[in-house]
Amino acid sequence: MKIEQFQIFQLCSIFGPLMLGLSLIGQNPKKVWREVGFAVVIMAVIVWGFSSVVSYSHFIFIILLLWIPLLKKVLKISYAFTVIAVLLAFVLFMFQIMISQTIPHYTSISSNEYKLYVNLILALLCSVLSFVVHLTKLTIFPQNIEVYAVAEKSQKTNFKYYLVLMMIVLSILIVWIGFLIGNLSMYPLSHQVFFASVTFILFIIFVSFMRRLSIDAMERIEAILDKQYQTELLGFMHIIRSQRHDFNFHLQAIYGMLENKNYSDCSDYVKTMVEDASTMNDVLPLSHPAISALLNTFSEMASLKGIKLEFMIYYNLEQMPCTVYETNKVIGNLIQNAIDEVEQHPDRPSWIKVMILKRSNNNVIKVSNSIQNNMDSYKNMFNPGYSTKESHEGIGLTTVQRIVSKYNGTIYPEFEGDIIHFIVKIPFKY
Known part of the structure; x- marks a missing residue:
């Protein structure tokens, strides 16, 4: 009919x-x-x-x-x-x-x-x-x-x-x-x-x-x-205790090499120590060990994937109004989305930069990574389920947006050539 x-x-x-x-x-x-x-x-x-x-x-x-x-x-x-x-x-x-x-x-x-x-x-x-x-x-x-x-x-x-x-x-x-x-x-x-x-x-x-x-x-x-975060926190604290425990042995080894005038071996030994401790030292300035534990976990994850994850921490987030769990959600989702994006393009340099600072009474979190998609593909980035990966049911940035809005903050992207910066600003707590 x-x-x-x-x-x-x-x-x-x-x-x-x-x-x-x-x-x-x-x-x-x-x-x-x-x-x-x-x-x-x-x-x-x-x-x-x-x-x-x-x-x-x-x-x-x-x-x-x-x-x-x-x-x-x-x-x-x-x-x-x-x-x-x-x-x-x-x-x-x-x-x-x-x-x-x-x-x-x-x-x-x-x-x-x-x-x-x-x-x-x-x-x-x-x-x-x-x-x-x-x-x-x-x-x-x-x-x-x-x-x-x-x-x-x-x-x-x-x-x-x-x-x-x-x-x-x-x-x-x-x-x-x-x-x-x-x-x-x-x-x-x-x-x-x-x-x-x-x-x-x-x-x-x-x-x-x-x-x-x-x-x-x-x-x-x-x-x-929550249990996983607690486990990560305990693991992080265990690493710190281990580093303190080993520190005396390292000093003794360095002292022995200096006494024997093995300066070249001593230099190599110190370089190895610095490399092992650098990642830990990068995340130590943060106010809560659970946040440091999260960053340390992502650092290890990125290293296994061949991604250079660099932290630049100029502020310890002591005035962050969010709970620790919410702060970890914000940072974790931003870094995970950056890792997902970088993994799609193995032919390009694999790097991610995370910057934490304060500006004009705001807590600022900035995550940067290279991209290959055009800007139009990001216009629905704050929709639930958004992902630039065809086979991936992405979480989008709705989590971050919801938490940031709860505390009267803002989240927005900035494009710089083939680099995208996700910037979160959350006002200080008073």
Whole structure:
């Protein structure tokens, strides 16, 4: 059956459900509405172009599949979250269609124009709700979802099971609502309202249940990360104690070589000592040993990967208002993103510079590395799931941005030829 013009406009009303679906997975509707609107226009043109050869019911299914890669490309979020956002949007969109078919029975008006008005009003309502969800933080996934990216493999696997469960249940809901829409006319009006109400209530209960599961999963992952930080801290302190313990032996060895006038051997020995201690000395000026432990761990990691990681610490972060855990999140995410970027281009010089200083009553953290991508590829860098690596479900810089904003700070990139500098400024605590 040929697709009518009314049905094309009805498909365009999916804009509202898409906004709400994306908001439920943690996207900021203020930042994505242009991209979503652009994607809806593209989809409407495609529907119009094939309206004479494909039936409306078939097109609904085709659009469901096409939305996933389209939004993935436009918004640069992971496939898992894109699929869930699209499935949520289609559940809401089909509720729209069901309501637009049921309400005319109460008004005795059944024209397509009237149904279209109902769809547009419901789409507007969904758009407004998307901003409400974002402002009240009633998202399915918690604000600390970014810890998923640095979790252990077993924890990631458990969380993926939740995502798969959500996809399956939402798909079943879409099929069920589609069945109801196709057979509503077979039932009395009271039964139609009953089926629609029960289905919507079950949908709300399921979304609330998945939100609770997600929060619990992220809390467990954070607890594991806390233990890892404590382990790194203990390891760092052990290294310091070992260096102090060995220091007397080194002095005795140097004294012996000087007594025997083995100046060349003594010089080589001292150089070796300086190289071993330089990394540790670079990170010692920081106010909290947990931050030093993190930098020491990254230094060892970078060394194993053949990356030169240089620290320039001119300030000990004693006026940093963030907790130690939050400070480590900021620094750790910036360095990890730099390592990910440098690893993509083994043919280029592998180096990263980390600078910590204070400027105008601000704590300043600056991480620099070389890049090969053009500037346009970084325009969505603060979106959840952003990554310049095709096969990588990146954590983006949403973690850093959230923490920095919490303390009225700023984060921004600076481009200098083929070098990118990520600069974080957080006001002093008073």
